[in-house]
Each structure stands twice: as structure tokens, then as C-alpha cells.
Amino acid sequence: MSIEVNLKTAQEMGLTADEFEEIKKILGRVPTYTELGVYSVMWSEHASYKNSILQLKRLPRSGKNLLVSAGEENAGLVDIGDGLAVAFKIESHNHPSAVEPYQGAATGVGGILRDIFTMGARPVAALDSLRFGNPEGPRVKYLFENVVKGIADYGNAFGVPTVAGEVYFDECYDENPLVNAMAVGIVRHNRVAKAASIGVGNLVMIVGSSTGRDGIHGATFASEDISEASEAKRPSVQVGDPFTEKLLLEATLEAIDAGLVVGIQDMGAAGIACSTSEMSAKGSTGMDVNLDLVPLRESDMSAYEIMLSESQERMLVVVKPSDEEAIKKIFTKWDLNAEVVGKVTDDGILRIRRFGRIEAEVPSKTLALGEGAPVYVRESKRPEYLDKLAGIDIASLPEPSDYNDVLKRLLSSPNIAAKNYVFEQYDYMVGTNTVVLPGQGDAAVIRLERWAASSKGKKRGLVMKTDCNSRYVYLEPMAGAEHAVVEAARNIACVGGKPLAITNCLNFGNPYKPEVYYQFERAIEGITKACTELETPVTGGNVSFYNESPNRTVYPTPVIGMLGLIEDSAKSLRANFTRENDLIAVIGPERPEMGGSEYLKVVHDTVGGVVPKVDYAYEKSLHAFLQEAAMNGLLHSAHDVSEGGIAVTLAECCILDRDAKLGAKIAMDFSMRRDWTLFAEGGGRVVVSYHPDRSEEVHALLKAYHLPVEILGVVSGDALQINDTIAVKVEELEGIYFGLLPGKFRITAAV
Amino acid sequence: MTTGKVGVVVFPGSNCDMDAYNAFGSVLNRRVELLWHKETSLDGVDLVVLPGGFSYGDYLRSGAIARFSPIMNEVVSFARKGGLVIGICNGFQVLVEAGLLPGALLRNSNLKFVCKQVYLRTETTSTPFTSGLKKGEVIKVPIAHGDGNYYADDNTIKGLQDNDQIVFKYATAAGEITAESNPNGSMLNIAGIVSRERNVIGMMPHPERAAEKLLGSDGGLVVLKSAVESLN
Numbered sequence: 001m002s003i004e005v006n007l008k009t010a011q012e013m014g015l016t017a018d019e020f021e022e023i024k025k026i027l028g029r030v031p032t033y034t035e036l037g038v039y040s041v042m043w044s045e046h047a048s049y050k051n052s053i054l055q056l057k058r059l060p061r062s063g064k065n066l067l068v069s070a071g072e073e074n075a076g077l078v079d080i081g082d083g084l085a086v087a088f089k090i091e092s093h094n095h096p097s098a099v100e101p102y103q104g105a106a107t108g109v110g111g112i113l114r115d116i117f118t119m120g121a122r123p124v125a126a127l128d129s130l131r132f133g134n135p136e137g138p139r140v141k142y143l144f145e146n147v148v149k150g151i152a153d154y155g156n157a158f159g160v161p162t163v164a165g166e167v168y169f170d171e172c173y174d175e176n177p178l179v180n181a182m183a184v185g186i187v188r189h190n191r192v193a194k195a196a197s198i199g200v201g202n203l204v205m206i207v208g209s210s211t212g213r214d215g216i217h218g219a220t221f222a223s224e225d226i227s228e229a230s231e232a233k234r235p236s237v238q239v240g241d242p243f244t245e246k247l248l249l250e251a252t253l254e255a256i257d258a259g260l261v262v263g264i265q266d267m268g269a270a271g272i273a274c275s276t277s278e279m280s281a282k283g284s285t286g287m288d289v290n291l292d293l294v295p296l297r298e299s300d301m302s303a304y305e306i307m308l309s310e311s312q313e314r315m316l317v318v319v320k321p322s323d324e325e326a327i328k329k330i331f332t333k334w335d336l337n338a339e340v341v342g343k344v345t346d347d348g349i350l351r352i353r354r355f356g357r358i359e360a361e362v363p364s365k366t367l368a369l370g371e372g373a374p375v376y377v378r379e380s381k382r383p384e385y386l387d388k389l390a391g392i393d394i395a396s397l398p399e400p401s402d403y404n405d406v407l408k409r410l411l412s413s414p415n416i417a418a419k420n421y422v423f424e425q426y427d428y429m430v431g432t433n434t435v436v437l438p439g440q441g442d443a444a445v446i447r448l449e450r451w452a453a454s455s456k457g458k459k460r461g462l463v464m465k466t467d468c469n470s471r472y473v474y475l476e477p478m479a480g481a482e483h484a485v486v487e488a489a490r491n492i493a494c495v496g497g498k499p500l501a502i503t504n505c506l507n508f509g510n511p512y513k514p515e516v517y518y519q520f521e522r523a524i525e526g527i528t529k530a531c532t533e534l535e536t537p538v539t540g541g542n543v544s545f546y547n548e549s550p551n552r553t554v555y556p557t558p559v560i561g562m563l564g565l566i567e568d569s570a571k572s573l574r575a576n577f578t579r580e581n582d583l584i585a586v587i588g589p590e591r592p593e594m595g596g597s598e599y600l601k602v603v604h605d606t607v608g609g610v611v612p613k614v615d616y617a618y619e620k621s622l623h624a625f626l627q628e629a630a631m632n633g634l635l636h637s638a639h640d641v642s643e644g645g646i647a648v649t650l651a652e653c654c655i656l657d658r659d660a661k662l663g664a665k666i667a668m669d670f671s672m673r674r675d676w677t678l679f680a681e682g683g684g685r686v687v688v689s690y691h692p693d694r695s696e697e698v699h700a701l702l703k704a705y706h707l708p709v710e711i712l713g714v715v716s717g718d719a720l721q722i723n724d725t726i727a728v729k730v731e732e733l734e735g736i737y738f739g740l741l742p743g744k745f746r747i748t749a750a751v
Numbered sequence: 752m753t754t755g756k757v758g759v760v761v762f763p764g765s766n767c768d769m770d771a772y773n774a775f776g777s778v779l780n781r782r783v784e785l786l787w788h789k790e791t792s793l794d795g796v797d798l799v800v801l802p803g804g805f806s807y808g809d810y811l812r813s814g815a816i817a818r819f820s821p822i823m824n825e826v827v828s829f830a831r832k833g834g835l836v837i838g839i840c841n842g843f844q845v846l847v848e849a850g851l852l853p854g855a856l857l858r859n860s861n862l863k864f865v866c867k868q869v870y871l872r873t874e875t876t877s878t879p880f881t882s883g884l885k886k887g888e889v890i891k892v893p894i895a896h897g898d899g900n901y902y903a904d905d906n907t908i909k910g911l912q913d914n915d916q917i918v919f920k921y922a923t924a925a926g927e928i929t930a931e932s933n934p935n936g937s938m939l940n941i942a943g944i945v946s947r948e949r950n951v952i953g954m955m956p957h958p959e960r961a962a963e964k965l966l967g968s969d970g971g972l973v974v975l976k977s978a979v980e981s982l983n
Binding site for chain 1: 763764767769770803810865866867895959964965967
């Protein structure tokens, strides 16, 4: 089969004229159709990071606890002592989810889980950071329901607890939902598997599912804008099979534990093309692969289709010839394919055979990210909207008269209201390690008891959270990105954990637009600043461009997935008040920073102003205080002030434990406008509660850390009462807060 | 260590096998082993646990394929001889498919997977699994399933009632049986039933997830503990 290859063919596959010329120069001839396909997916934005890699290299990517540098392996690896390491990473599956939400989201979860267990780590938690358009829209409802169901069905059947995440709604995501999936796994240092193909003469095997025609050119599709034509790309979306993934997990870890794996990489975007070229490039070797040996779902598939298929639940494994039978035995036990398809060679060439012909013969390094794939610097231009929105006169907005009403309206904002409707569809307990459950605290805690050897290690827990207030990033890209990192860290500190490292998922519009590229550059600067200050290096992540449609571009959304460690998971703090008569205080400075607040958006329909600024010296003291106070048992609860300001924080503290709701009597200082005092989100503040008997110790420790604090009141009664401004029964607050999402998305008919 | 060995069956797709293993092993300090579904012997265990998960992906009816696994022949004859069997969640579905317990588990009435803490009211204490409970006692145990809506025809339901086979019902924290406390639409709020011979229990809630206070509740531990203590 030979299809004529020319510039038009190349452009149809998403390559530029310059890139086509470059390929011809590398090969010294016109590429075959299969070769062109392989270059087009490997040089797509999705696989090559060609427009982002130079910026990504500015991120702080080293630190004392990192065992591999960002981008070196399939996921970042952080040492947590006791001979244990944590592999974690976040990835987007935005484009597939925009056209086929159920499978798009499901395979997003499947892909990130494979990234974790391909390193030899057992996944112990999943998180999902989701963004949708206005929930009143029927298309948005469809996307939301099916994305959540896709995540649930995949993660639940696979058997990983989905323990935390975020769900935001904003019109800017109407056509472009963001589906970012994060996974966290644990591995012993001596069991870490590598993604390099080494050892000339070693065998190359494909294990797991058979290869079919699904997902061909998925990576290319993910590298363009969403438009009406995108619906036609539905066949580019892969189909997930969590049952096979569960078998693949067990078989893969068994093979790695038995020492049978020289190198291994999962097949996600760009399938065999990507795994063969990247593993060879990393090992500075070549590979000779006969596609006739690949288990296929349809026997007549061409070399092009097999190379580009994104069929899920497959791995490429390099093994010693003497281990072939042992590997096959393990995969057969789990009812999975394990076929030798080729050999590692010494010539650096990826050679692909099909039906007795050589269909591709290309230097593997010319395909791979960080090697031969193109690298671009894009034009950057400060968007005009920034000054305009920053200059909006917020001071002249009228003060509301009924504050009970404002509080209720904020609690009914889908961005603030309880997300039980979402997370109760996820199995967040499987594995019996989840100590802080979703909806209980500011971050999730997974205990390490079953992993650690030392008694100190057994007490420890992993703490994790994703964060990004994209409205802040839209208004001030750098400050907003800093805020995302710092809020994630603060959330981890609120349960008593110490932030260790981050992974990020950078969701932006079309990088060929200078204004979008400006947002991207500035967000990278913000993450760099915050991660440097907090000493939480970036272990890896993912960039998703082209999140735009003809109507709009999404807010720049650099989602931060943070990992932390708590010394004693039994002392984890929850957000809710726990005891009548406890004292309530707020730590941190009050600041008149209303920009980007949920209050302005919900009550005044305004997006603008100056967003809250980060004070790093304060944040670091705050985090240290919270860790120490939690471990010393000084506090009964801690909850950070975010969307909706201190009024919403206090309401949540009263009602989050629905079985034991408590009221609060608050007498606070209104030094600013009342609405600003109640609903401002800045200052990095945290509301804490503690036993009156411990008050002296709490305040002594706060003083030692030079932290400003205001005593607000006591846990008491059956209503939230703030001065003479707000008084609402906790039952009513609970009804609004927990009733909103079920009310909006109530099922009316079986789908 | 005391007498009695627990065996946890591992089907392809089981994912609460290690949770049950750890609850019996680490928490209750009992001898426990995993039984691979392709095995044809129960290896002398005294209590068989069919764990939660998605056996064979549950792509057909939940539990419908697992019941044909080789080890199920042994489980069925073990049960027929009076051996103790606990089926949790997917394990309950397998027991129903295997004919060891009556009825069926339909899709949840809200058509969604539901994971949350629920309250169970103890309906009978005359089983080896509830001997440590008082009649009417309420325990807090989580559920996590998509197909937990218990259904049976009127005769079967009457039989369950007449023979005191309903073990747990979904209830409020105060022990009231209400529509609001029913998380999946089960008939009569049924959360768990026992065989007529009282040696096989199936329940949708996960007692092995409620075996340690650190994880939010140890309300389910009594079920596992009663079972192993009855072996002594």
C-alpha cells in the first residue's frame, strides 16, 4: 500500500510546511505515509510540547527529595523516607472530553494511572480537577454528567480511591470543559522501573490489550482548537476498559517485582509510535519491530493505523531474551496478551515492518521530545483586557442591604456549594487507607501504615490537593498562578501536612495567539516564583493548549496538584467545628482585596479588580504553625478562607459534618466595608477552632510564628450569627449548601 | 492467634480483596489467605470471603461471570455443608448469581454509583455474623456500589421475613427505617440477608471498610469479629 505523500498530506496531518521540509532533510527523502503519520503525532503539540518546552524548562525542577527530574520518566518521583517513593502526575483529557465526555474522561483516568504503575508504583489515590461551563446549559449538563460518570466508572472498577479535586463552573468553559486527572502511587526505591530501552538484542514486547482502530490521531486532535468539525473527530477518542487496566496493573507490578523488566512505558497518546520512539531515544538505541506480531482487533490494519492507534490498556516492555517465558507466564495468568514484537538494536533507527515490507525507518531521536522534535518560541503580547479589568471601580459598587440573602446566594453558587453529588459517585474509600475523606478537610490524607517499615513511618500519611482559581489567573496571570500554588500548599497545611512538591496541568488557549502565549509565560513565572519560595519543586505535568472554540478561549487555568506529608495521619485536622464552646479565631491579615472574588461575580456580576497578593514570609510561618499545632493536638479544626470569604468559610465550618452540625456566635471587627470584610478572599487566612483550655498555648505558638490573629467568637447554638449582620439557622445553610448540585442535575430520565 | 482460617477469594477485577485480607489479618489478627479464582480447593479455610470489586469488569450483570470461576464450585459445596461464607458488595452479587442467596441486585434507583457512610439497623442477631450485636442496634458502615438495589418477588420477601433472614436494613442514625435513609431503592431497605441455614451472609455495605476508627468508623468490625469468633 503506498499513498502519495506531499505537502498537502503533511498539512492534513497537522504538520507545517517547515516541519515537512525538516522531515525530508532528516530522512534525505520523502517520508512514507507511515513515517509521515509517526512524525505528525510525535511532533504534535500534545507529544512534543514544541511551543511550551522552553518555558517549562524555567520551572524549578530539582529539590532534595526528588528522585527523578521532571520529564525524565513517566511521572515525578519524590522520596518520603523508609525506602519509599511517591510517583504522582496530573494530565489533561480536555479535547476528548469535549466531544465524547464519558470515554474522554474515563481514558484520562486510565492514562494517568498507567503513567504511575508503569514506574512500578501502586496507585493509592486519584484526584480530578474539573471545569465546566454555565450549569444551566443543556450541553454543559450533558458534559458534566458524563465526565463525572466516566471518571467514576473507570476509577471505581480499577479500584483506586478518588479522594479530592475541584469542580468549577464558568461560562468560559461552555464549549471547552477541562478534565484534569491526577494519580498518586507508592513504590519502593529498589522497585522503580525505567522508561528507557537498553541492551542490544533484548526483546520488545507488547502486553495488555489488543490494538484496534480507536483513537487514531488522538494526539493531533488534541493539538487544535475545538470547533463544529470536532464532532467528526469522535473516532479519535479512545475507549476505556478499566477491568483490563486492573489486570494490567497486577501483571505489570508482578513482572517488575520479579525483576523481569528492563524498561517499560505505557501506551497513551500516539500509541506504539510514541512508546517505541521515546524508549529508544531515551536508551540511545534503535528498535526493529514487526507489526505482524502485534495482537490486533482487526487483522487488516495497516502499519499506519497500528502505529497511531491509541487503543488503551497496553504497555511496551523491554525484557532480556532469557526472561521471555517468565513474563509470558505472568501475563497469561492475568488473561492478558504478551507478545514479542521486536528487538532492541544498536543503530538508533526505529524500523517498522508490516507484511514483509519496511514501512518506516527513522532515527528514533528525531521523533522525541527533548531530542529532535521541533522547539518554538512564540510571540507574546500583553492582552489589553488586563488593564481594563484591573481598573474597574469596585469601590463604587453598592453595599447590599440583606446579608443573610448574600450569604445564601454565595452558598448556592455551584462553585461554592457542596460537591457531594460528584464525589459520592466516586469510590473514595477502596484500599482502606483514606483518612481524610472528600468534603471533610481542606486536603485528602492517605495513610502509609501498610507501606512503611518504621513505627514513625507507619504513622505518616500522604496529603494531596489540586487547586486553581482561574478567574485570578485571567485577571493577573502571574499573581493568579502564584495563588494556585500557595492555596494548594495552604490546604495541605490546614490538615497538618507539609507541602513537598507539585505537578501541574497547564490549560490554555491557542499558543499561536500572542495574548494567550503571554498568559502562559506569566503563569509559568508565577509557578516558578511560588514553588521556589515554598521549596516545592515541579516534578512534571502536562500542557494542554488549544482550549478554545470560535466563541471564546478558556480562562488560563494552570492547575496545581500538590503532594505533602503529614507526620501523624491520626492527627489530621478537618474543616468542621467539632465541639460546642470551642473558641473560633482567624489567622492572617485582613486585606481589602476583592478582585476576582466569587462575591463580585455572584452578587455584582463583575469580573475585575486586583487579585489577592501572596506574602511568602507569612505563608511559610502559617504552614509551619499549622503543622506544629496539629501535631501537638492544639486545634480542633482548620479551614482556609477562599471563594466566598470568611462568611462562607464560617458557614462551612458549621455544616460540613452533617451528622453533627454546630452553630457559631461571631463578633468580628468590621474595619472595612461590611461586604468586603465578610466576602474578601485574600490574606491567606485560616479559620481555626480550639478548646478554651488550650487558648494560651495556641496564642503563644501564633506569637512565636509572628502570625496576626483575631478571635472571632465561640462554637455555640444552632445558627451562624455574625454580629447583627448575619443570622441563619445551620439547618437552612445545610439545605442550601448540600441541596444545590443535586437540584441542578437531578436525573429525570434514564440515559 | 486463635483457631480458624479465613480465605478471601480473588476474582479478576476484585479490588476489595486486600481490604478484607487486612481487616481479618492486621486488625483482627487472624490467619487469612488469598484464594485465586482458578484454584479448585479452598485450602482448608473455615470462613470464605467473597470481596467487593468489579469481577470480570461486571460488564455483564454484576457477579454473573464470577460465579462460573472454578473456585465457586468449591464455595458452593462448602456452603451447602454449612461452611461460613460472607459476600460483601460484589461478593453479595456473586452469591445471588450462584443461587446461594435469593433475590437480585438491581441498578441503584438514582442510576448512579453511590459511595457514602450509611446507618444499618440490626434486624436479627441469630446469625454467626451478628451475634455480637443487639437487635435494633445501629452501626455506621459505608456503601460503594452501582448495583445494590435489592429486589425479590413477594414470595421470596415473605420467606425472608418469616425465616428471620433479613440481617440489616438501611436506617437513620436513630434507627428509623425511612425512604431518605435508603440509598439505592432496596425493597424494605434491605442491606443484607442471610441464607435459611444462616451460614451464608450477603451484604452491600462494606464492614471491612468500617474496621478502624482512624478511617471514620469501626462499626463494621463487629460483623467480621462475630464471624471469626463463631469458628472457635
